[in-house]
Amino acid sequence: MSDIYTSNLHVEKAESSKLKDVNFSDLAFGATFTDHMFVCDYIDGEWQQPKIMPYGPMSMEPSARVFHYGQAVFEGMKAYKDDNGDVFLFRPEENFNRINKSCARLAMPEFPKEYFFEGLKALINLDKDWIQPGVGNSLYVRPFAIATEPIISAAPSENYRFMIICSPVSPYYKGKVKVVIAEHFSRSADGGVGYAKAAGNYAAQFYPTKLAQEKGFQQIIWTDSSTHTYLEEAGTMNVFFRINDTLITAPTSDRILDGVTRKSVIQIAKDNGVAIEVRPIKVQEIVDASNNGTLREIFGTGTAAVISEISAFEYRDKVYELEDLGLDSYAAKLKQHMLNIQHNLGEDKHNWRYPVK
């Protein structure tokens, strides 16, 4: 075991690698983890020395506040390897800024930028053999923070743990999805935590999503919580609609998460002369567009799947189908464009690629 000290980071290497046991042709999303993890504790009002250590279970008191009050936030990002073996992240500053925005909303301390980037780079470098080259392959990187103080009174924790774990993933294609437009349940509300990547937001989605799945749909399109007349997000993704040749997506708000993929897709559309409107969009507008044949596409955007096409939606017990545009769809073209940038195969006009050295 070798211990390396850098300015801040303490690295304890795993004695052996689990890499040889991994079957890369059969990876379930997020179920396999690399050899190391990043850990940094917040105690007595300060972030302590950050560490990288072998990935593994950790012990915690059952009274840790995270288990009772859900004081927890997370991020999702990916690292890619090109054919030369160089490794890149995609817009990691966005994820860093967003986790601190989420922390602020959950009354958690913000994490220092130097610790984040030093830890992230060292961890990915240490485990870079886990990243397969090839379009669609990547390392899913999951930073998260939890309240660790062992006191069950309902108040923000004094102690926290910030961690990063990594999971190798293969091209993520589950086929097109059918969605139900929400008319009863809500994902988020004005003044709430919908714009934050709070762990509890996901827990709250599971039950309504399960009901949709029992009806033969895979996901829900969330609408505004007060009137259920505006379209907001699709499952855990931002959502875009194409009417004629114009793309439309809702503006971000308290209720809508500011997705990195969303803002990248908006920029790529603009760069390529695709008409794009960022404005509130009513359920009735897409029902009318479907009825008059101008609704061409609906797709979700997010780090895991990049772009996920929607083949049908249900609204008030009626199902509206979308035509399959194949590789001519905006969804397919925008996805290819994104993948080319991420995998260092295409021009990176806006400096979104972040080399990990």
Ligand SMILES: *Cc1c(COP(=O)(O)O)cnc(C)c1O
């Ligand atoms: C994470 C997330 C997204 C997608 O964000 P990306 O930065 O594109 O991965 C969209 N909606 C919700 C609710 C999310 O939690």
